[in-house]
Amino acid sequence: MRIDLLPAEGTFYKANLHAHSTESDGRLTPAELKEAYKAHGYSVLSCTDHEFLLAHHELTDPEFLMMTGFEMSFSEEQRTYRRETKCCHICFVALDEKNDVQPCFHRTKYLEPEKIARVHFDPAEPDFEREYTPECINEAIRIGREKGFFVTYNHPVWSLERYPEYSRYKGMHAMEICNYSSVVSGYDEYNPRVYEDFLHLGQRIFVQGTDDNHNRQQPDHPKWDSFGAFTMIRAPRLDYASIAAALRAGHFYASQGPEITALWIEDGLLHVECSPAVRVYCITGARRSKAGYGENGGMATRAEFRIDPDDEYFRISVQDEQGLRADSNAYFTDEIFG
Numbered sequence: 001m002r003i004d005l006l007p008a009e010g011t012f013y014k015a016n017l018h019a020h021s022t023e024s025d026g027r028l029t030p031a032e033l034k035e036a037y038k039a040h041g042y043s044v045l046s047c048t049d050h051e052f053l054l055a056h057h058e059l060t061d062p063e064f065l066m067m068t069g070f071e072m073s074f075s076e077e078q079r080t081y082r083r084e085t086k087c088c089h090i091c092f093v094a095l096d097e098k099n100d101v102q103p104c105f106h107r108t109k110y111l112e113p114e115k116i117a118r119v120h121f122d123p124a125e126p127d128f129e130r131e132y133t134p135e136c137i138n139e140a141i142r143i144g145r146e147k148g149f150f151v152t153y154n155h156p157v158w159s160l161e162r163y164p165e166y167s168r169y170k171g172m173h174a175m176e177i178c179n180y181s182s183v184v185s186g187y188d189e190y191n192p193r194v195y196e197d198f199l200h201l202g203q204r205i206f207v208q209g210t211d212d213n214h215n216r217q218q219p220d221h222p223k224w225d226s227f228g229a230f231t232m233i234r235a236p237r238l239d240y241a242s243i244a245a246a247l248r249a250g251h252f253y254a255s256q257g258p259e260i261t262a263l264w265i266e267d268g269l270l271h272v273e274c275s276p277a278v279r280v281y282c283i284t285g286a287r288r289s290k291a292g293y294g295e296n297g298g299m300a301t302r303a304e305f306r307i308d309p310d311d312e313y314f315r316i317s318v319q320d321e322q323g324l325r326a327d328s329n330a331y332f333t334d335e336i337f338g
């Protein structure tokens with residue numbers, strides 16, 4: 001029996017679900033971001049401006065989808081990022097096109113008055129008071145999910161969060177395995193070990209690649225922070241409901257460049273098809289990880305791995321000649337084999 005881990009039918013849509021526009025501290029307007037991303041082969045963008053949920057449906061067209069989102073931050077110190085200040089940033093992306101009501105809102109804090117006047121919030125909800133504690137962060141994650149948002153834990157390296165902090169966060173849909181803005185700034189924000197930690201803690205979450213772009217440099221500058229990390233979403237068509245359903249189902253992978261074009265299991269054998277790779281990792285979190293290579297020293301465009309039902313999970317990472325990676329979500333053998 002064949003089990004498709006990425007859907008066999010449909011199209012891969014290139015997405016950046018973490019971006020900043022002139023509605024917060026980004027340099028490009030939402031319309032300029034849409035044009036830039038569309039011109040680079042993207043189909044999906046969410047302007048997740050800081051603390052500011054705004055729908056941009058007027059920019060959606062038949063070949064490009066804008067998803068509604070915002071980024072919420074929790075910090076040890078209010079609005080200051082000193083040398084050693086830890087913080088936690090979380091992106092919320094609405095899973096329903098009609099949802100533009102900001103969860104965990106505060107009527108006076110965290111946002112300038114002219115923006116507070118533009119936010120949609122539920123007047124029946126009390127102000128959400130923030131503290132940099134796992135309890136408060138987990139409550140925001142819970143509320144975000146309850147209100148119909150896809151919730152992603154962002155850039156642990158830039159945030160100076162380490163195991164003692166992030167190991168206490170629970171219930172998000174996904175984490176950023178790569179945040180490109182952090183990378184070009186000099187933070188080593190490729191986070192497979194953080195993902196492994198979450199998986200070992202029993203957090204069955206997905207991975208995303210995002211730019212978190214602010215576009216403060218010109219496109220030819222090495223610190224230009226667009227088009228370096230992305231999420232490939234496999235869906236039957238490009239509309240809000242189909243992309244949201246694919247996000248919920250985990251029908252996507254994260255990448256800095258390489259592609260995973262097919263991923264399925266047949267008779268206990270995992271099959272990977274990908275863009276040319278120097279190595280294909282099958283990572284199990286136990287001493288059962290494996291590597292696939294091309295024939296005769298050439299590049300691999302496919303690999304097969306025998307999956308042991310005793311392994312709790314496996315995930316695929318494809319490495320290209322430049323060292324860039326594409327990372328699948330983790331798949332759990334108890335869900336696959338029953």
Ligand SMILES: [Zn+2]
Pocket residue numbers: 071089154155
């Ligand atoms: Zn952030």
Ligand SMILES: [Zn+2]
Pocket residue numbers: 018019020071212
């Ligand atoms: Zn951000």
